[in-house]
Amino acid sequence: MAYRAAAVHGPRGILTRIVSMSHSLARPELPKRFYREAAIAPANGGHAVLLDGRPVRTPARKPLVLPAERPALAVAAEWNAQGERVNPATMPVTRLANTIVDGIADDPAPVRHDLRRYAETDLVFYRAESPERLLERQVAHWDPVLAWARGRIGHDFIRVEGVMHVAQPPETLAAMSQWIDAYEDAFAVAALHQMATLTGSLLLALAVAERELTIEKAWQAAHVDEDWNTQQWGGDEEAQARRDARFEDMKAAALFAQIPANHS
CATH class of the missing domain: 1.10.3580.10 (ATP12 ATPase)
Structure with missing residues (x-):
């Protein structure tokens, strides 16, 4: 019989939901890529992600500004790696960043x-x-x-x-x-x-x-x-x-x- 020595943690809040949902985000019709290049730029003490010079916004329409250069570059790389269509399931850093900005940053x-x-x-x-x-x-x-x-x-x-x-x-x-x-x-x-x-x-x-x-x-x-x-x-x-x-x-x-x- 298989053994599992671990306490089981049930679903807890928005972060747990994003982990459990993140691998079923693919849709039958994904949005077409609408930009040529993603980059980053300093903004509000952090680093904003830009698509063709325009700031990326979260699902809640907040500017996607990250506190450090390394994760901002990772988000930009995920956008640049998209093909003809944009697939959120292949963008784990972007998903997490959106979750934090929209649901956690104001009150962690x-x-x-x-x-x-x-x-x-x-x-x-x-x-x-x-x-x-x-x-x-x-x-x-x-x-x-x-x-x-x-x-x-x-x-x-x-x-x-x-x-x-x-x-x-x-x-x-x-x-x-x-x-x-x-x-x-x-x-x-x-x-x-x-x-x-x-x-x-x-x-x-x-x-x-x-x-x-x-x-x-x-x-x-x-x-x-x-x-x-x-x-x-x-x-x-x-x-x-x-x-x-x-x-x-x-x-x-x-x-x-x-x-x-x-x-x-």
Whole structure:
């Protein structure tokens, strides 16, 4: 029987919906490309995305202005990569940027609050009872993240075998809350949430944001159980395609989560 040692997170807010919906955005009739070139330009302390010199607007008709050059260039690259028709399903950075500008930038507090729930039910707290080789993989991928986070906040975490909820120490949760609150930029907060949603782990998301782990290492750590099951029972092309698409969302989020303090 396949084993999955992870707390299950239900749909939560606009960011979770954008993750779950992002891979079914293709429509029978996609809009035709109406521009020649996408570029970026300084605007309002950030970087605006322009199509033939005109600013791109979000679905809510707000100017698409990003806080740093790197994600702005990524959005422009997605627009430039479109063919005869514009397909939002191939534009994960643009989708996330639109979501943040329209639904989160004005008030990131609810998303920050939601992140605290992941601190209570993080994937890496829940370990397999058996087989031993799976447990060894979890230890190899997850224990270094726990050790890093422990050193970061000065408090320990409780691990448990199985999937029954375990309450983390109050002092640990308080320290995690302070860590989350240190992320004041709405784009970074939203990006952390998207990565936590995709991986089931706030600690893995923070490790990517603070460059403790590469995106690839964090993604591998998030899929230890799934990869084990695949090795035992075989894979599925459609499932792999969905996983690949989610990884593109993960990379898009990392562009915003890793914005340095000087927004360069």
